[in-house]
Amino acid sequence: MAAKGRIIIEQDKCKGCDLCTHYCPVNILELDTSTTNALGYTPLKVTDPDKCIACSFCAMMCPDGVITVERFNK
Amino acid sequence: MAAKGRIIIEQDKCKGCDLCTHYCPVNILELDTSTTNALGYTPLKVTDPDKCIACSFCAMMCPDGVITVERFNK
Amino acid sequence: MNDSERLVIAGFGGQGVMLMGQILAQAATNENLETVWIPSYGPESRGGTANCFVTISKTEINAPVVTQSDTLIAMNQPSLEKFESKVKTGGRVLVNASLVKDHTFREDIEVFNIPVNDIALELGNLKVANMIMLGAYIGASKVFKPEALETVFKQKFTGNKAKLLDLNKQALLRGMKEVS
Amino acid sequence: MNDSERLVIAGFGGQGVMLMGQILAQAATNENLETVWIPSYGPESRGGTANCFVTISKTEINAPVVTQSDTLIAMNQPSLEKFESKVKTGGRVLVNASLVKDHTFREDIEVFNIPVNDIALELGNLKVANMIMLGAYIGASKVFKPEALETVFKQKFTGNKAKLLDLNKQALLRGMKEVS
Amino acid sequence: MAKVLMKGNEAMALAAIKGGCDAFFGYPITPQNELPEYLSKHMKENGRVFVQAESEVAAINMVYGAGGSGARVLTSSSSPGIALKQEGISYLAGSEVPCVIINVMRGGPGLGGIQPAQSDYMQITRGGGNGDYHTLAFAPENLQETVDIIKESFTLADEYRNPVMIAADGLLGQMMEPVDLERSSNVKEAPLKPWAATGESGKRGHRNKIVSLFLDPNDLEDHNLKLQKKYNRMIDEQQRFEMIHTEDAEIVFVAYGSMARIARSAIETLREKGIKVGMIRPISIWPFPEKAFENLPKSVHTLLTLEMSLGQMIEDVKIVNQGRYKLDFFGRTGGVVPEPEEIVEKVLAMKEGAN
Amino acid sequence: MAKVLMKGNEAMALAAIKGGCDAFFGYPITPQNELPEYLSKHMKENGRVFVQAESEVAAINMVYGAGGSGARVLTSSSSPGIALKQEGISYLAGSEVPCVIINVMRGGPGLGGIQPAQSDYMQITRGGGNGDYHTLAFAPENLQETVDIIKESFTLADEYRNPVMIAADGLLGQMMEPVDLERSSNVKEAPLKPWAATGESGKRGHRNKIVSLFLDPNDLEDHNLKLQKKYNRMIDEQQRFEMIHTEDAEIVFVAYGSMARIARSAIETLREKGIKVGMIRPISIWPFPEKAFENLPKSVHTLLTLEMSLGQMIEDVKIVNQGRYKLDFFGRTGGVVPEPEEIVEKVLAMKEGAN
Amino acid sequence: MDTTTVYKPGKGLTDRKLSYCPGCTHGIIHKLVGEVLEEKNLIDNAIGVASVGCSVMSYEFFNCDMHQAAHGRAPAVATGAKRVREDKTVFTYQGDGDLASIGLAEIVHAAHRGENITVIFVNNAIYGMTGGQMAPTTLIGQKTTTSPFGREKAQAGEPLRISELLATVPGATYLERVSVHDPKHVKKAKKAIEKAFEVQEKKQGFSLIEFISTCPVQWGIQPYEATRWAVDNMIPYFPLGVFKDARGGETDE
Amino acid sequence: MDTTTVYKPGKGLTDRKLSYCPGCTHGIIHKLVGEVLEEKNLIDNAIGVASVGCSVMSYEFFNCDMHQAAHGRAPAVATGAKRVREDKTVFTYQGDGDLASIGLAEIVHAAHRGENITVIFVNNAIYGMTGGQMAPTTLIGQKTTTSPFGREKAQAGEPLRISELLATVPGATYLERVSVHDPKHVKKAKKAIEKAFEVQEKKQGFSLIEFISTCPVQWGIQPYEATRWAVDNMIPYFPLGVFKDARGGETDE
Ligand SMILES: Cc1ncc(C[n+]2csc(CCOP(=O)(O)OP(=O)(O)O)c2C)c(N)n1
């Protein structure tokens, strides 16, 4: 399945609160426990970019404005 | 008509506000403009004691506890 | 008038004693004299007694509260009792004789008994008793000419109060006559 | 221990640095020593960095804030950077080597690098990293015997926390071993 | 200009309008009620703002909002009402929001009474708010001076970006005197306020913030040191006082406001009796006019502080005095307005005692 | 008794319980929150009253109601919260209602910061309420002293029928130290309070009224004169202080609370260097311990006031000093806790300057 | 002649002359509270809290232990008193400036906590004591010394209805608005006070009785006309009735 | 690849890192307000009022002129600002301790006067900033640092519902309670903010949007669980919806 869009994660703003991941309808978000960012948190990562449907739910739920969502123009 | 009771007016407490007179159902109350009491007010008087029906309306409406009402026992 | 005149004006709440003082202070202001008017204030004045102090002076006025007065205007009995002792020796007392009867006055003061309530009723309006008293006061003290007070009346009674002008003037002159 | 020992303990909010200090202060109290524990406080400590000052002394403690420390326990990089300069010459620094890599230390201090996070994970619970560090600290400083801290554990871990006792003891001893 | 006879509270209100006051926020309390009453009529006429707040606390915070948004703002109250404003005043000072606050003092403590007193000297000059801060505070003795100072206060508040307090009392509030409202006074047009949160960040090109919060203690200390410089400038520039017959005085009164005016009568009487008394009359009570005490003549041996309270300003006199002169005190409190004769007697008793 | 390690705020809370506190009314504010939090748990256990009020204003008025009804009552807050209580405190003093008020001071003015400060000295000692009144005010320097004084304060409040204030700061509130909560302190059982409005007029045979209103100024003055006698008694009986190494000192520090404790370290260092410094440590800040300044040795030439503020207590030092000694000042503010070394440097610089 | 006294001043009030202006209905409300205190045998066990307003001196009138509270804070003072004297009957007596303006947070929060106290709330649509300023209850168009052109909605909003507002507060148990403009309503008002004190006796929580009252002096009309003005202008905006009754099973009608 | 940005942080907020704890929904509410300010072109002409609470630093986040108000007094500060800057958009941002406890009189009276301002009211049922004390909105049984045994009705009453209370105030024009616990509700919440600012633009008076918000840290649970807790416990007691809409003819649905 081709991605409908993509999200851009400003990793260093992420507080690793894990809120966004619960709202992704296609379940492609999780925290990247392999690293910590400048704030000392484990930031968000996308597990399966191809599945992104650019619904913006993650971005809407992120309290810290970490996520930008872009839709691919056809 | 015989009085059913009588009112006792503590003249020196009266502030001459004229409130009670409006509530007497038999219209026998008025201020005594011929005199002033210790407080400098024209106090209440009864014009026609015989008509008193001891309803207590005047006393209930007096803000200053000037009036005592007695009913005649038969 | 001497260099300065200090008055106490006192009476019941509704007798217009505050206004009397204000009229004198306004007259003084008009004539470029120094003047201070001080009221009693607070809840006790509502319905109860009221008084004001007026000082009129050719020179700067220091302590504003009148403790020793040149003149006392007593519109009722309690006021007389309260303030008579504070009149200077040789001072004057104007008394509302309609309400003050049988009072034994100090000997060292000049007393004017004016039945202002009765006169006011004669003039058809109890409310002008205070103006009658003011007339008596300027008659006795010569602090102001009646014209001075009439000017103040014109300043105060404007709008729908203008119709009171004549009655008040009349009261004033009538009061002056009482002491002449 | 000298007559007195002044420590700074610092790290991230969740690392339990406040508790480390409190345990030392409690041990001192148990042994009738003078002690003062001072936390950083306020909103900035939430999530961010946290630190506390502990003084343990045989004599009365005056200025309670530790400005020149005998020991610094740095649980992360920012803490080390913030407080290293305030360690006395000859003082000691215990560092969480799991989070601090490639740091050039002052030459006039004794440095203990202990990878407490890694050890804690080994023990199966990242939360005990602080107790491992405490073990290392008493191993290096000899300020308290392990039994002294175990007593405090018994005072602190009661009720449904009692089950944590063993793990914490284990962590403490493991930490001591790191510096022996 | 012709003088007009006005009641003190009303003259204060009109003076505020003449001083450029854009907005008033207050809550009723005796003996200052004629002030907001007058403004409820006349601010509107002048296209300005009058709001009766739900409380003194709300009023002072409305002042904060309006002053912080660039307006010239007034509030007035009396003693217990000022107590409620203390947190707000501390915020105003901390955030450097200019405003004028009138206290028409009455007797205390607590609900106390409503007659004239000066027992809020400490409340006014030391603040009851938290932190190191000061407000300018002026204490006029008659209505003309009251009018002049209030007119000027708005300008001063703007110049220093600081609250200005007016220490009046029930006597000044309630009395009438002829006043010249146009008498020249140091009134300037409101300056541009590039710091104000006017809602024009677009036009201005940057945001403005009205803030007293500094979470880092070093920042807060720096802020305080900056404020302190301003306070020192006020101490330099705003000490105001009048010297009355001090040139040959042996006993110098120190008295302000209504008490000073009463003392003038006592001085007259005493001088007539050949007793050499004079007076330092602080017009600014913060900054306290230390300068007035600098060049007193050799003849002075005693400073007699007079207050309508049980001794508050005397602390400032002690601070200034530093042991130089004998100090004595006379005060009445609770709303009792002393008679000049009492002061005369006090002085006679002092002379007696000295012999 | 064994000492227990406690956080300052919690130790204060427990001390209040030990002092006989029947009821607490307060509102959250940093850095004193652990105090009400502790009481929310432990007052109930002890069958006593804990209420979180809707505001500081409500809290102090609840104190008025409970204290006026005969209970031993506590409230606590921090700087801006105390500002809001000023009207209530004036009422409490005016109506002679006993109570204890703890101020865990933080930096100001306005919202300021939350780190330790002493910049409410004026707020505490001069009051920001209206009228001539005073509250006892104690400023302990460590937790043991804090505990002892708070325990005793309830007794003192009852004895004088007056509010007692405790001037603590964020450091005392947040630190832990071992304390002996049973150490003997002058704690007495609550006395009978024949004046209190307990709702027992029937039993008592007459009504009691808790009132600060006196509409006649002469009555209000009499009331004030009566209060004044009490304040004078406090000045006589409650001056508390400690003299530290003053016996041969040349420079005497004047410092209280946390600042005094820091100064102790500086004294040690300076004495090691052979510089003769000592300290007067006011424990009561109202009444200010004038007595401490009476018999200083001849060696003293300078009083150096040290504060965690920009100079407030120094006014009291000036008042007491009356020109006898040179005065100097060192202060940090805004929540900055000074290091002993800064004081050492200040003294060294003074010595330098003197040479 | 043989007589029975059917009405006389009771013991719930002291002998002090009331300080109210002639014809002010504060006096009637005082009498009612006094009567209920007496009839329920509460005088000797009550703690009253006077507020700041014309009724500031009410600590001289109610014949029980009294506090005089700071302006608006009577509910907080009553809270303090009640919490340490749980078995006593605690009531406040407050005007509309006191309760609805400066003291709004205190009254709502006393209700919110469900304080077991009784509030006597005298709504006369103006500040009496301080000289007739606008209150939160002042009607649109009503002239006062601080609304000289009549209260305008655009400038000052529309009047607050306190009983209605408090009815939304879960902790409030009994709320009723009554009037004292004629004998019939006076009787009803007394019943309401009785109910309120009963709620307190049964530890059922917060009760408040709001009185439509007059202020002839500051309204600038005669006392009797004032009662008419209240009927014609206030009651339409402030309707009488029970606004909340959460006493559980035992309500009356 | 050719893309269209469908969501990005806007200009309504500054670049400062928000000071809220991880997962705190204060951040979502900030974003929404920022977005509406930007979309309605208000940033350059707005005056915001920060209150005291976790959002005390919001003067650093909203990208317009800002005041920082004393605890509870933001509506008074906003009143002052709005009265002298009538043509500016004035809003406050307040927590439930700030607005419903210490600031209750100020919020009710701002509504009462019909102040033409917008209030963003963040109800998280606790005092976040000061360490998790009980708020007037704390639920029965909820444990906080000052209700260690869970809030008890007998001791502290039942929680206040602010939107319902304000609905009784005649001066209030638009009142709505919303939630931000999922994307759907976030969208709805944004609509509500838009409406509130429109009310102000049209000079229709006082508007307030109440947000059900979370405080994971003081509730002691994870951010996502916190949104569930809000849904399961708060919304049943604080139902969502419009509580007052007095905008005149032009209401939407
Ligand atoms: C803190 C404070 N603010 C203001 C006042 C002044 N004050 C006294 S009574 C009053 C209003 C009273 O009005 P209301 O409560 O309606 O009672 P009423 O006099 O009409 O019976 C005010 C504002 C005060 N005493 N204290």
Ligand SMILES: Cc1ncc(C[n+]2csc(CCOP(=O)(O)OP(=O)(O)O)c2C)c(N)n1
């Ligand atoms: C006068 C005053 N009292 C108390 C405080 C302390 N204080 C700061 S924030 C706060 C409560 C905030 O809670 P809330 O409004 O619910 O906001 P949240 O932190 O939950 O977002 C309190 C009591 C203060 N700063 N000022």
Ligand code: SF4
């Ligand atoms: S919601 Fe935002 S801050 Fe939280 S994990 Fe997702 S991207 Fe990070």
Ligand code: SF4
């Ligand atoms: S109601 Fe009472 S005070 Fe008024 S006139 Fe009648 S008796 Fe007199």
Ligand code: SF4
């Ligand atoms: S002013 Fe009004 S409310 Fe007050 S006593 Fe007089 S008539 Fe009654």
Ligand code: SF4
């Ligand atoms: S304490 Fe609670 S409300 Fe405050 S920022 Fe943290 S999670 Fe949010």
